[in-house]
Amino acid sequence: MDEHPEPGHDPAVGALDPRAELSEFLRTRRARLKPEDVGLRSFGRYRRVPGLRREELAQLAGVSAAYYTRLEQGNGRHVSAEVLDAIARALRLSDAEHAHLTHLAKPKQHKKKPAVRTQQVSGPLRTLLDTMDGVPASIVGRRSDILAWNRMAAAVFGNWAELPAQEQNWVRLVFLRPEYRDLFADWERKANDVVCQLRLDAGSHPHDPQLSALVGELSVKSEDFRRLWATRDVTVKCNGVQRLHHPLVGELDLRVESFHLADDHEQMLLTSHAEPGSPSAEALRLLASWGTDATTAGAGTPPTRTA
Incomplete structure:
Protein backbone atom coordinates (compact mmCIF):
# COMPACT_ATOMS: atom_id res chain seq x y z
CA MET A 1 0.00 0.00 0.00
CA ASP A 2 1.25 3.46 -0.89
CA GLU A 3 1.53 5.95 1.95
CA HIS A 4 2.11 9.46 0.66
CA PRO A 5 -0.58 11.65 2.19
CA GLU A 6 -1.58 14.89 0.60
CA PRO A 7 0.34 17.96 1.86
CA GLY A 8 -1.80 19.96 4.26
CA HIS A 9 -3.71 16.85 5.31
CA ASP A 10 -3.08 14.53 8.21
CA PRO A 11 -4.80 11.19 7.56
CA ALA A 12 -4.11 10.11 11.11
CA VAL A 13 -6.52 12.70 12.46
CA GLY A 14 -8.57 13.31 9.30
CA ALA A 15 -8.10 17.07 9.36
CA LEU A 16 -7.93 19.43 6.41
CA ASP A 17 -5.86 22.56 7.04
CA PRO A 18 -7.91 25.50 5.64
CA ARG A 19 -4.85 27.77 5.43
CA ALA A 20 -2.90 25.18 3.47
CA GLU A 21 -5.88 24.61 1.16
CA LEU A 22 -6.12 28.33 0.35
CA SER A 23 -2.36 28.65 -0.13
CA GLU A 24 -2.06 25.69 -2.48
CA PHE A 25 -5.15 26.61 -4.47
CA LEU A 26 -3.83 30.11 -5.19
CA ARG A 27 -0.35 28.81 -5.93
CA THR A 28 -1.54 26.22 -8.43
CA ARG A 29 -3.90 28.66 -10.16
CA ARG A 30 -1.05 31.18 -10.50
CA ALA A 31 1.36 28.55 -11.80
CA ARG A 32 -0.91 27.60 -14.70
CA LEU A 33 -0.89 31.13 -16.17
CA LYS A 34 1.91 32.11 -18.54
CA PRO A 35 3.04 35.76 -18.72
CA GLU A 36 2.05 35.98 -22.37
CA ASP A 37 -1.46 34.81 -21.43
CA VAL A 38 -2.00 38.10 -19.61
CA GLY A 39 0.03 40.41 -21.83
CA LEU A 40 3.26 40.35 -19.82
CA ARG A 41 6.76 39.86 -21.16
CA SER A 42 8.23 36.38 -20.81
CA PHE A 43 11.94 35.94 -20.16
CA GLY A 44 11.98 32.41 -21.55
CA ARG A 45 14.54 30.09 -20.06
CA TYR A 46 15.72 32.78 -17.66
CA ARG A 47 12.39 32.74 -15.88
CA ARG A 48 12.87 30.99 -12.53
CA VAL A 49 9.26 30.18 -11.63
CA PRO A 50 6.44 28.43 -13.55
CA GLY A 51 3.57 30.69 -14.37
CA LEU A 52 3.18 34.19 -12.98
CA ARG A 53 5.22 35.63 -10.14
CA ARG A 54 3.33 36.77 -7.06
CA GLU A 55 4.28 40.38 -7.84
CA GLU A 56 2.85 40.06 -11.37
CA LEU A 57 -0.39 38.58 -10.14
CA ALA A 58 -0.72 41.28 -7.49
CA GLN A 59 -0.21 43.97 -10.13
CA LEU A 60 -2.91 42.45 -12.34
CA ALA A 61 -5.31 42.26 -9.39
CA GLY A 62 -4.56 45.80 -8.23
CA VAL A 63 -3.33 44.86 -4.75
CA SER A 64 0.06 45.18 -3.13
CA ALA A 65 2.56 42.35 -3.54
CA ALA A 66 2.87 42.09 0.25
CA TYR A 67 -0.90 41.74 0.67
CA TYR A 68 -1.19 39.07 -1.99
CA THR A 69 1.79 37.19 -0.56
CA ARG A 70 0.13 37.09 2.87
CA LEU A 71 -3.08 35.83 1.29
CA GLU A 72 -1.29 33.11 -0.67
CA GLN A 73 0.49 32.04 2.50
CA GLY A 74 -2.91 31.54 4.09
CA ASN A 75 -2.59 34.59 6.33
CA GLY A 76 -5.20 36.82 4.74
CA ARG A 77 -7.82 38.02 7.20
CA HIS A 78 -10.98 40.04 6.60
CA VAL A 79 -10.35 39.94 2.86
CA SER A 80 -13.09 41.77 1.00
CA ALA A 81 -15.30 40.35 -1.71
CA GLU A 82 -13.99 43.05 -4.05
CA VAL A 83 -10.39 41.92 -3.58
CA LEU A 84 -11.34 38.29 -4.11
CA ASP A 85 -13.20 39.27 -7.28
CA ALA A 86 -10.12 41.11 -8.56
CA ILE A 87 -7.84 38.16 -7.80
CA ALA A 88 -10.30 35.76 -9.44
CA ARG A 89 -10.32 37.89 -12.59
CA ALA A 90 -6.51 38.10 -12.62
CA LEU A 91 -6.26 34.33 -12.24
CA ARG A 92 -8.99 33.81 -14.85
CA LEU A 93 -10.95 31.55 -12.54
CA SER A 94 -14.11 29.80 -13.63
CA ASP A 95 -17.34 30.40 -11.71
CA ALA A 96 -16.77 27.19 -9.74
CA GLU A 97 -13.17 28.16 -8.94
CA HIS A 98 -14.28 31.65 -7.91
CA ALA A 99 -16.85 30.19 -5.51
CA HIS A 100 -14.24 27.78 -4.14
CA LEU A 101 -11.78 30.65 -3.54
CA THR A 102 -14.46 32.55 -1.65
CA HIS A 103 -15.23 29.55 0.56
CA LEU A 104 -11.54 29.10 1.35
CA ALA A 105 -10.74 32.77 2.00
CA LYS A 106 -13.96 33.64 3.82
CA PRO A 107 -15.06 30.47 5.64
CA LYS A 108 -18.29 30.57 7.59
CA GLN A 109 -17.64 31.42 11.20
CA HIS A 110 -18.94 29.04 13.85
CA LYS A 111 -18.76 29.55 17.59
CA LYS A 112 -18.35 25.82 17.96
CA LYS A 113 -17.73 22.96 15.58
CA PRO A 114 -21.01 22.50 13.68
CA ALA A 115 -22.83 19.21 13.81
CA VAL A 116 -22.86 17.37 10.48
CA ARG A 117 -26.43 17.20 9.23
CA THR A 118 -27.58 13.70 8.32
CA GLN A 119 -28.40 13.38 4.64
CA GLN A 120 -31.88 12.00 4.08
CA VAL A 121 -33.96 11.46 0.96
CA SER A 122 -37.67 12.20 1.24
Missing part, protein backbone atom coordinates in the same frame (compact mmCIF):
# COMPACT_ATOMS: atom_id res chain seq x y z
CA GLY A 123 -40.31 9.55 0.61
CA PRO A 124 -41.84 11.37 -2.39
CA LEU A 125 -38.41 11.64 -4.00
CA ARG A 126 -37.82 7.91 -3.56
CA THR A 127 -41.20 7.30 -5.18
CA LEU A 128 -40.18 9.53 -8.08
CA LEU A 129 -37.03 7.44 -8.62
CA ASP A 130 -39.09 4.26 -8.75
CA THR A 131 -41.49 5.72 -11.31
CA MET A 132 -38.64 6.63 -13.69
CA ASP A 133 -38.85 3.23 -15.35
CA GLY A 134 -36.17 2.64 -17.99
CA VAL A 135 -34.06 5.64 -16.89
CA PRO A 136 -31.12 5.09 -14.51
CA ALA A 137 -31.61 7.69 -11.77
CA SER A 138 -30.04 8.35 -8.39
CA ILE A 139 -29.74 10.96 -5.66
CA VAL A 140 -26.17 12.03 -4.82
CA GLY A 141 -25.38 14.15 -1.79
CA ARG A 142 -22.44 15.72 0.00
CA ARG A 143 -19.09 13.93 -0.40
CA SER A 144 -20.59 12.23 -3.50
CA ASP A 145 -22.50 9.82 -1.24
CA ILE A 146 -25.08 7.82 -3.22
CA LEU A 147 -28.22 8.28 -1.12
CA ALA A 148 -30.91 6.57 -3.22
CA TRP A 149 -31.32 4.98 -6.64
CA ASN A 150 -33.78 3.11 -8.80
CA ARG A 151 -33.69 -0.36 -10.30
CA MET A 152 -32.23 0.83 -13.63
CA ALA A 153 -29.36 2.64 -11.93
CA ALA A 154 -28.47 -0.61 -10.20
CA ALA A 155 -28.69 -2.50 -13.51
CA VAL A 156 -26.30 -0.08 -15.22
CA PHE A 157 -23.87 0.90 -12.47
CA GLY A 158 -24.03 -2.04 -10.05
CA ASN A 159 -26.15 -3.13 -7.12
CA TRP A 160 -25.03 -0.64 -4.49
CA ALA A 161 -27.43 -2.20 -1.97
CA GLU A 162 -24.95 -5.07 -1.59
CA LEU A 163 -22.28 -2.66 -0.34
CA PRO A 164 -21.87 -1.34 3.21
CA ALA A 165 -23.41 2.11 3.57
CA GLN A 166 -19.98 3.74 3.87
CA GLU A 167 -18.95 2.38 0.47
CA GLN A 168 -22.02 3.72 -1.33
CA ASN A 169 -19.95 6.67 -2.47
CA TRP A 170 -18.76 7.62 -5.98
CA VAL A 171 -15.25 8.56 -4.90
CA ARG A 172 -14.70 5.20 -3.22
CA LEU A 173 -16.19 3.30 -6.14
CA VAL A 174 -14.11 5.05 -8.79
CA PHE A 175 -10.76 4.82 -7.00
CA LEU A 176 -11.01 1.65 -4.91
CA ARG A 177 -13.05 -0.78 -7.03
CA PRO A 178 -11.31 -2.11 -10.18
CA GLU A 179 -14.60 -2.95 -11.92
CA TYR A 180 -15.35 0.78 -12.27
CA ARG A 181 -12.14 1.30 -14.21
CA ASP A 182 -13.55 -1.19 -16.70
CA LEU A 183 -17.06 0.30 -16.64
CA PHE A 184 -16.09 3.87 -17.62
CA ALA A 185 -14.55 4.12 -21.09
CA ASP A 186 -12.88 7.39 -20.06
CA TRP A 187 -12.04 6.50 -16.48
CA GLU A 188 -9.60 9.40 -16.11
CA ARG A 189 -12.30 11.94 -16.90
CA LYS A 190 -14.73 10.33 -14.47
CA ALA A 191 -12.05 10.23 -11.77
CA ASN A 192 -11.20 13.89 -12.33
CA ASP A 193 -14.87 14.88 -12.17
CA VAL A 194 -15.46 13.21 -8.79
CA VAL A 195 -12.26 14.69 -7.34
CA CYS A 196 -13.20 18.19 -8.54
CA GLN A 197 -16.61 17.85 -6.92
CA LEU A 198 -15.04 16.63 -3.69
CA ARG A 199 -12.78 19.70 -3.70
CA LEU A 200 -15.86 21.93 -3.87
CA ASP A 201 -17.41 20.06 -0.96
CA ALA A 202 -14.20 20.40 1.06
CA GLY A 203 -14.20 24.16 0.50
CA SER A 204 -17.84 24.47 1.55
CA HIS A 205 -17.60 22.09 4.53
CA PRO A 206 -14.07 22.31 5.95
CA HIS A 207 -15.26 20.94 9.31
CA ASP A 208 -16.96 17.81 7.97
CA PRO A 209 -15.07 14.95 9.69
CA GLN A 210 -16.42 12.31 7.30
CA LEU A 211 -15.18 14.27 4.30
CA SER A 212 -11.76 14.77 5.89
CA ALA A 213 -11.56 11.07 6.74
CA LEU A 214 -12.51 10.16 3.16
CA VAL A 215 -9.76 12.38 1.73
CA GLY A 216 -7.27 10.92 4.19
CA GLU A 217 -8.16 7.32 3.36
CA LEU A 218 -8.06 7.86 -0.41
CA SER A 219 -4.77 9.77 -0.11
CA VAL A 220 -3.23 6.69 1.50
CA LYS A 221 -4.85 4.01 -0.65
CA SER A 222 -4.81 5.50 -4.16
CA GLU A 223 -1.90 7.03 -6.02
CA ASP A 224 -4.31 8.23 -8.73
CA PHE A 225 -6.42 10.04 -6.14
CA ARG A 226 -3.34 11.75 -4.67
CA ARG A 227 -2.29 12.86 -8.15
CA LEU A 228 -5.65 14.38 -9.04
CA TRP A 229 -6.29 15.83 -5.59
CA ALA A 230 -2.94 17.66 -5.76
CA THR A 231 -4.05 19.59 -8.86
CA ARG A 232 -6.53 21.58 -6.72
CA ASP A 233 -8.89 21.68 -9.72
CA VAL A 234 -12.57 22.39 -9.11
CA THR A 235 -15.37 22.10 -11.63
CA VAL A 236 -19.10 21.52 -11.68
CA LYS A 237 -19.53 18.92 -14.41
CA CYS A 238 -22.48 16.58 -14.06
CA ASN A 239 -23.82 16.81 -17.60
CA GLY A 240 -22.69 15.42 -20.91
CA VAL A 241 -22.34 12.14 -22.77
CA GLN A 242 -20.81 9.27 -20.84
CA ARG A 243 -19.58 6.08 -22.53
CA LEU A 244 -19.73 2.86 -20.55
CA HIS A 245 -18.47 -0.68 -21.18
CA HIS A 246 -21.26 -2.67 -19.53
CA PRO A 247 -20.36 -6.30 -18.72
CA LEU A 248 -23.69 -7.61 -20.04
CA VAL A 249 -24.81 -5.41 -22.94
CA GLY A 250 -21.51 -3.92 -24.09
CA GLU A 251 -21.05 -0.29 -25.06
CA LEU A 252 -23.52 2.31 -23.77
CA ASP A 253 -23.58 5.99 -24.73
CA LEU A 254 -25.72 7.78 -22.15
CA ARG A 255 -26.56 11.45 -21.71
CA VAL A 256 -26.12 12.50 -18.08
CA GLU A 257 -28.29 15.31 -16.68
CA SER A 258 -28.22 16.72 -13.15
CA PHE A 259 -30.74 18.71 -11.14
CA HIS A 260 -30.17 20.27 -7.71
CA LEU A 261 -33.11 19.87 -5.34
CA ALA A 262 -34.94 23.09 -4.56
CA ASP A 263 -35.19 22.37 -0.83
CA ASP A 264 -31.70 20.88 -0.40
CA HIS A 265 -29.04 22.23 -2.74
CA GLU A 266 -26.54 19.65 -1.47
CA GLN A 267 -28.59 16.85 -3.03
CA MET A 268 -28.63 16.26 -6.77
CA LEU A 269 -30.82 14.11 -8.98
CA LEU A 270 -28.70 12.38 -11.62
CA THR A 271 -30.29 10.74 -14.65
CA SER A 272 -28.81 8.89 -17.63
CA HIS A 273 -30.73 8.39 -20.85
CA ALA A 274 -29.97 7.09 -24.32
CA GLU A 275 -30.81 8.69 -27.65
CA PRO A 276 -34.22 7.27 -28.77
CA GLY A 277 -33.81 4.53 -31.35
CA SER A 278 -30.09 4.13 -30.68
CA PRO A 279 -28.29 0.86 -29.88
CA SER A 280 -27.82 2.19 -26.35
CA ALA A 281 -31.57 2.68 -25.95
CA GLU A 282 -32.14 -0.92 -27.01
CA ALA A 283 -29.47 -2.07 -24.56
CA LEU A 284 -31.23 -0.22 -21.73
CA ARG A 285 -34.52 -1.92 -22.66
CA LEU A 286 -32.74 -5.26 -22.54
CA LEU A 287 -31.37 -4.52 -19.09
CA ALA A 288 -34.83 -3.44 -17.94
CA SER A 289 -36.32 -6.73 -19.17
CA TRP A 290 -33.79 -8.69 -17.14
CA GLY A 291 -34.86 -6.89 -14.01
CA THR A 292 -32.91 -7.54 -10.83
CA ASP A 293 -31.00 -10.36 -12.55
CA ALA A 294 -28.99 -7.70 -14.39
CA THR A 295 -27.55 -6.45 -11.09
CA THR A 296 -26.35 -9.85 -9.91
CA ALA A 297 -24.95 -11.41 -13.07
CA GLY A 298 -21.19 -11.63 -13.13
CA ALA A 299 -18.75 -12.15 -15.94
CA GLY A 300 -20.29 -15.51 -16.82
CA THR A 301 -23.52 -16.38 -18.60
CA PRO A 302 -25.99 -13.49 -19.01
CA PRO A 303 -29.19 -13.74 -16.96
CA THR A 304 -32.32 -15.39 -18.27
CA ARG A 305 -34.65 -12.88 -19.84
CA THR A 306 -37.97 -12.45 -18.02
CA ALA A 307 -41.34 -11.78 -19.59
Whole structure:
Protein backbone atom coordinates (compact mmCIF):
# COMPACT_ATOMS: atom_id res chain seq x y z
CA MET A 1 0.00 0.00 0.00
CA ASP A 2 1.25 3.46 -0.89
CA GLU A 3 1.53 5.95 1.95
CA HIS A 4 2.11 9.46 0.66
CA PRO A 5 -0.58 11.65 2.19
CA GLU A 6 -1.58 14.89 0.60
CA PRO A 7 0.34 17.96 1.86
CA GLY A 8 -1.80 19.96 4.26
CA HIS A 9 -3.71 16.85 5.31
CA ASP A 10 -3.08 14.53 8.21
CA PRO A 11 -4.80 11.19 7.56
CA ALA A 12 -4.11 10.11 11.11
CA VAL A 13 -6.52 12.70 12.46
CA GLY A 14 -8.57 13.31 9.30
CA ALA A 15 -8.10 17.07 9.36
CA LEU A 16 -7.93 19.43 6.41
CA ASP A 17 -5.86 22.56 7.04
CA PRO A 18 -7.91 25.50 5.64
CA ARG A 19 -4.85 27.77 5.43
CA ALA A 20 -2.90 25.18 3.47
CA GLU A 21 -5.88 24.61 1.16
CA LEU A 22 -6.12 28.33 0.35
CA SER A 23 -2.36 28.65 -0.13
CA GLU A 24 -2.06 25.69 -2.48
CA PHE A 25 -5.15 26.61 -4.47
CA LEU A 26 -3.83 30.11 -5.19
CA ARG A 27 -0.35 28.81 -5.93
CA THR A 28 -1.54 26.22 -8.43
CA ARG A 29 -3.90 28.66 -10.16
CA ARG A 30 -1.05 31.18 -10.50
CA ALA A 31 1.36 28.55 -11.80
CA ARG A 32 -0.91 27.60 -14.70
CA LEU A 33 -0.89 31.13 -16.17
CA LYS A 34 1.91 32.11 -18.54
CA PRO A 35 3.04 35.76 -18.72
CA GLU A 36 2.05 35.98 -22.37
CA ASP A 37 -1.46 34.81 -21.43
CA VAL A 38 -2.00 38.10 -19.61
CA GLY A 39 0.03 40.41 -21.83
CA LEU A 40 3.26 40.35 -19.82
CA ARG A 41 6.76 39.86 -21.16
CA SER A 42 8.23 36.38 -20.81
CA PHE A 43 11.94 35.94 -20.16
CA GLY A 44 11.98 32.41 -21.55
CA ARG A 45 14.54 30.09 -20.06
CA TYR A 46 15.72 32.78 -17.66
CA ARG A 47 12.39 32.74 -15.88
CA ARG A 48 12.87 30.99 -12.53
CA VAL A 49 9.26 30.18 -11.63
CA PRO A 50 6.44 28.43 -13.55
CA GLY A 51 3.57 30.69 -14.37
CA LEU A 52 3.18 34.19 -12.98
CA ARG A 53 5.22 35.63 -10.14
CA ARG A 54 3.33 36.77 -7.06
CA GLU A 55 4.28 40.38 -7.84
CA GLU A 56 2.85 40.06 -11.37
CA LEU A 57 -0.39 38.58 -10.14
CA ALA A 58 -0.72 41.28 -7.49
CA GLN A 59 -0.21 43.97 -10.13
CA LEU A 60 -2.91 42.45 -12.34
CA ALA A 61 -5.31 42.26 -9.39
CA GLY A 62 -4.56 45.80 -8.23
CA VAL A 63 -3.33 44.86 -4.75
CA SER A 64 0.06 45.18 -3.13
CA ALA A 65 2.56 42.35 -3.54
CA ALA A 66 2.87 42.09 0.25
CA TYR A 67 -0.90 41.74 0.67
CA TYR A 68 -1.19 39.07 -1.99
CA THR A 69 1.79 37.19 -0.56
CA ARG A 70 0.13 37.09 2.87
CA LEU A 71 -3.08 35.83 1.29
CA GLU A 72 -1.29 33.11 -0.67
CA GLN A 73 0.49 32.04 2.50
CA GLY A 74 -2.91 31.54 4.09
CA ASN A 75 -2.59 34.59 6.33
CA GLY A 76 -5.20 36.82 4.74
CA ARG A 77 -7.82 38.02 7.20
CA HIS A 78 -10.98 40.04 6.60
CA VAL A 79 -10.35 39.94 2.86
CA SER A 80 -13.09 41.77 1.00
CA ALA A 81 -15.30 40.35 -1.71
CA GLU A 82 -13.99 43.05 -4.05
CA VAL A 83 -10.39 41.92 -3.58
CA LEU A 84 -11.34 38.29 -4.11
CA ASP A 85 -13.20 39.27 -7.28
CA ALA A 86 -10.12 41.11 -8.56
CA ILE A 87 -7.84 38.16 -7.80
CA ALA A 88 -10.30 35.76 -9.44
CA ARG A 89 -10.32 37.89 -12.59
CA ALA A 90 -6.51 38.10 -12.62
CA LEU A 91 -6.26 34.33 -12.24
CA ARG A 92 -8.99 33.81 -14.85
CA LEU A 93 -10.95 31.55 -12.54
CA SER A 94 -14.11 29.80 -13.63
CA ASP A 95 -17.34 30.40 -11.71
CA ALA A 96 -16.77 27.19 -9.74
CA GLU A 97 -13.17 28.16 -8.94
CA HIS A 98 -14.28 31.65 -7.91
CA ALA A 99 -16.85 30.19 -5.51
CA HIS A 100 -14.24 27.78 -4.14
CA LEU A 101 -11.78 30.65 -3.54
CA THR A 102 -14.46 32.55 -1.65
CA HIS A 103 -15.23 29.55 0.56
CA LEU A 104 -11.54 29.10 1.35
CA ALA A 105 -10.74 32.77 2.00
CA LYS A 106 -13.96 33.64 3.82
CA PRO A 107 -15.06 30.47 5.64
CA LYS A 108 -18.29 30.57 7.59
CA GLN A 109 -17.64 31.42 11.20
CA HIS A 110 -18.94 29.04 13.85
CA LYS A 111 -18.76 29.55 17.59
CA LYS A 112 -18.35 25.82 17.96
CA LYS A 113 -17.73 22.96 15.58
CA PRO A 114 -21.01 22.50 13.68
CA ALA A 115 -22.83 19.21 13.81
CA VAL A 116 -22.86 17.37 10.48
CA ARG A 117 -26.43 17.20 9.23
CA THR A 118 -27.58 13.70 8.32
CA GLN A 119 -28.40 13.38 4.64
CA GLN A 120 -31.88 12.00 4.08
CA VAL A 121 -33.96 11.46 0.96
CA SER A 122 -37.67 12.20 1.24
CA GLY A 123 -40.31 9.55 0.61
CA PRO A 124 -41.84 11.37 -2.39
CA LEU A 125 -38.41 11.64 -4.00
CA ARG A 126 -37.82 7.91 -3.56
CA THR A 127 -41.20 7.30 -5.18
CA LEU A 128 -40.18 9.53 -8.08
CA LEU A 129 -37.03 7.44 -8.62
CA ASP A 130 -39.09 4.26 -8.75
CA THR A 131 -41.49 5.72 -11.31
CA MET A 132 -38.64 6.63 -13.69
CA ASP A 133 -38.85 3.23 -15.35
CA GLY A 134 -36.17 2.64 -17.99
CA VAL A 135 -34.06 5.64 -16.89
CA PRO A 136 -31.12 5.09 -14.51
CA ALA A 137 -31.61 7.69 -11.77
CA SER A 138 -30.04 8.35 -8.39
CA ILE A 139 -29.74 10.96 -5.66
CA VAL A 140 -26.17 12.03 -4.82
CA GLY A 141 -25.38 14.15 -1.79
CA ARG A 142 -22.44 15.72 0.00
CA ARG A 143 -19.09 13.93 -0.40
CA SER A 144 -20.59 12.23 -3.50
CA ASP A 145 -22.50 9.82 -1.24
CA ILE A 146 -25.08 7.82 -3.22
CA LEU A 147 -28.22 8.28 -1.12
CA ALA A 148 -30.91 6.57 -3.22
CA TRP A 149 -31.32 4.98 -6.64
CA ASN A 150 -33.78 3.11 -8.80
CA ARG A 151 -33.69 -0.36 -10.30
CA MET A 152 -32.23 0.83 -13.63
CA ALA A 153 -29.36 2.64 -11.93
CA ALA A 154 -28.47 -0.61 -10.20
CA ALA A 155 -28.69 -2.50 -13.51
CA VAL A 156 -26.30 -0.08 -15.22
CA PHE A 157 -23.87 0.90 -12.47
CA GLY A 158 -24.03 -2.04 -10.05
CA ASN A 159 -26.15 -3.13 -7.12
CA TRP A 160 -25.03 -0.64 -4.49
CA ALA A 161 -27.43 -2.20 -1.97
CA GLU A 162 -24.95 -5.07 -1.59
CA LEU A 163 -22.28 -2.66 -0.34
CA PRO A 164 -21.87 -1.34 3.21
CA ALA A 165 -23.41 2.11 3.57
CA GLN A 166 -19.98 3.74 3.87
CA GLU A 167 -18.95 2.38 0.47
CA GLN A 168 -22.02 3.72 -1.33
CA ASN A 169 -19.95 6.67 -2.47
CA TRP A 170 -18.76 7.62 -5.98
CA VAL A 171 -15.25 8.56 -4.90
CA ARG A 172 -14.70 5.20 -3.22
CA LEU A 173 -16.19 3.30 -6.14
CA VAL A 174 -14.11 5.05 -8.79
CA PHE A 175 -10.76 4.82 -7.00
CA LEU A 176 -11.01 1.65 -4.91
CA ARG A 177 -13.05 -0.78 -7.03
CA PRO A 178 -11.31 -2.11 -10.18
CA GLU A 179 -14.60 -2.95 -11.92
CA TYR A 180 -15.35 0.78 -12.27
CA ARG A 181 -12.14 1.30 -14.21
CA ASP A 182 -13.55 -1.19 -16.70
CA LEU A 183 -17.06 0.30 -16.64
CA PHE A 184 -16.09 3.87 -17.62
CA ALA A 185 -14.55 4.12 -21.09
CA ASP A 186 -12.88 7.39 -20.06
CA TRP A 187 -12.04 6.50 -16.48
CA GLU A 188 -9.60 9.40 -16.11
CA ARG A 189 -12.30 11.94 -16.90
CA LYS A 190 -14.73 10.33 -14.47
CA ALA A 191 -12.05 10.23 -11.77
CA ASN A 192 -11.20 13.89 -12.33
CA ASP A 193 -14.87 14.88 -12.17
CA VAL A 194 -15.46 13.21 -8.79
CA VAL A 195 -12.26 14.69 -7.34
CA CYS A 196 -13.20 18.19 -8.54
CA GLN A 197 -16.61 17.85 -6.92
CA LEU A 198 -15.04 16.63 -3.69
CA ARG A 199 -12.78 19.70 -3.70
CA LEU A 200 -15.86 21.93 -3.87
CA ASP A 201 -17.41 20.06 -0.96
CA ALA A 202 -14.20 20.40 1.06
CA GLY A 203 -14.20 24.16 0.50
CA SER A 204 -17.84 24.47 1.55
CA HIS A 205 -17.60 22.09 4.53
CA PRO A 206 -14.07 22.31 5.95
CA HIS A 207 -15.26 20.94 9.31
CA ASP A 208 -16.96 17.81 7.97
CA PRO A 209 -15.07 14.95 9.69
CA GLN A 210 -16.42 12.31 7.30
CA LEU A 211 -15.18 14.27 4.30
CA SER A 212 -11.76 14.77 5.89
CA ALA A 213 -11.56 11.07 6.74
CA LEU A 214 -12.51 10.16 3.16
CA VAL A 215 -9.76 12.38 1.73
CA GLY A 216 -7.27 10.92 4.19
CA GLU A 217 -8.16 7.32 3.36
CA LEU A 218 -8.06 7.86 -0.41
CA SER A 219 -4.77 9.77 -0.11
CA VAL A 220 -3.23 6.69 1.50
CA LYS A 221 -4.85 4.01 -0.65
CA SER A 222 -4.81 5.50 -4.16
CA GLU A 223 -1.90 7.03 -6.02
CA ASP A 224 -4.31 8.23 -8.73
CA PHE A 225 -6.42 10.04 -6.14
CA ARG A 226 -3.34 11.75 -4.67
CA ARG A 227 -2.29 12.86 -8.15
CA LEU A 228 -5.65 14.38 -9.04
CA TRP A 229 -6.29 15.83 -5.59
CA ALA A 230 -2.94 17.66 -5.76
CA THR A 231 -4.05 19.59 -8.86
CA ARG A 232 -6.53 21.58 -6.72
CA ASP A 233 -8.89 21.68 -9.72
CA VAL A 234 -12.57 22.39 -9.11
CA THR A 235 -15.37 22.10 -11.63
CA VAL A 236 -19.10 21.52 -11.68
CA LYS A 237 -19.53 18.92 -14.41
CA CYS A 238 -22.48 16.58 -14.06
CA ASN A 239 -23.82 16.81 -17.60
CA GLY A 240 -22.69 15.42 -20.91
CA VAL A 241 -22.34 12.14 -22.77
CA GLN A 242 -20.81 9.27 -20.84
CA ARG A 243 -19.58 6.08 -22.53
CA LEU A 244 -19.73 2.86 -20.55
CA HIS A 245 -18.47 -0.68 -21.18
CA HIS A 246 -21.26 -2.67 -19.53
CA PRO A 247 -20.36 -6.30 -18.72
CA LEU A 248 -23.69 -7.61 -20.04
CA VAL A 249 -24.81 -5.41 -22.94
CA GLY A 250 -21.51 -3.92 -24.09
CA GLU A 251 -21.05 -0.29 -25.06
CA LEU A 252 -23.52 2.31 -23.77
CA ASP A 253 -23.58 5.99 -24.73
CA LEU A 254 -25.72 7.78 -22.15
CA ARG A 255 -26.56 11.45 -21.71
CA VAL A 256 -26.12 12.50 -18.08
CA GLU A 257 -28.29 15.31 -16.68
CA SER A 258 -28.22 16.72 -13.15
CA PHE A 259 -30.74 18.71 -11.14
CA HIS A 260 -30.17 20.27 -7.71
CA LEU A 261 -33.11 19.87 -5.34
CA ALA A 262 -34.94 23.09 -4.56
CA ASP A 263 -35.19 22.37 -0.83
CA ASP A 264 -31.70 20.88 -0.40
CA HIS A 265 -29.04 22.23 -2.74
CA GLU A 266 -26.54 19.65 -1.47
CA GLN A 267 -28.59 16.85 -3.03
CA MET A 268 -28.63 16.26 -6.77
CA LEU A 269 -30.82 14.11 -8.98
CA LEU A 270 -28.70 12.38 -11.62
CA THR A 271 -30.29 10.74 -14.65
CA SER A 272 -28.81 8.89 -17.63
CA HIS A 273 -30.73 8.39 -20.85
CA ALA A 274 -29.97 7.09 -24.32
CA GLU A 275 -30.81 8.69 -27.65
CA PRO A 276 -34.22 7.27 -28.77
CA GLY A 277 -33.81 4.53 -31.35
CA SER A 278 -30.09 4.13 -30.68
CA PRO A 279 -28.29 0.86 -29.88
CA SER A 280 -27.82 2.19 -26.35
CA ALA A 281 -31.57 2.68 -25.95
CA GLU A 282 -32.14 -0.92 -27.01
CA ALA A 283 -29.47 -2.07 -24.56
CA LEU A 284 -31.23 -0.22 -21.73
CA ARG A 285 -34.52 -1.92 -22.66
CA LEU A 286 -32.74 -5.26 -22.54
CA LEU A 287 -31.37 -4.52 -19.09
CA ALA A 288 -34.83 -3.44 -17.94
CA SER A 289 -36.32 -6.73 -19.17
CA TRP A 290 -33.79 -8.69 -17.14
CA GLY A 291 -34.86 -6.89 -14.01
CA THR A 292 -32.91 -7.54 -10.83
CA ASP A 293 -31.00 -10.36 -12.55
CA ALA A 294 -28.99 -7.70 -14.39
CA THR A 295 -27.55 -6.45 -11.09
CA THR A 296 -26.35 -9.85 -9.91
CA ALA A 297 -24.95 -11.41 -13.07
CA GLY A 298 -21.19 -11.63 -13.13
CA ALA A 299 -18.75 -12.15 -15.94
CA GLY A 300 -20.29 -15.51 -16.82
CA THR A 301 -23.52 -16.38 -18.60
CA PRO A 302 -25.99 -13.49 -19.01
CA PRO A 303 -29.19 -13.74 -16.96
CA THR A 304 -32.32 -15.39 -18.27
CA ARG A 305 -34.65 -12.88 -19.84
CA THR A 306 -37.97 -12.45 -18.02
CA ALA A 307 -41.34 -11.78 -19.59
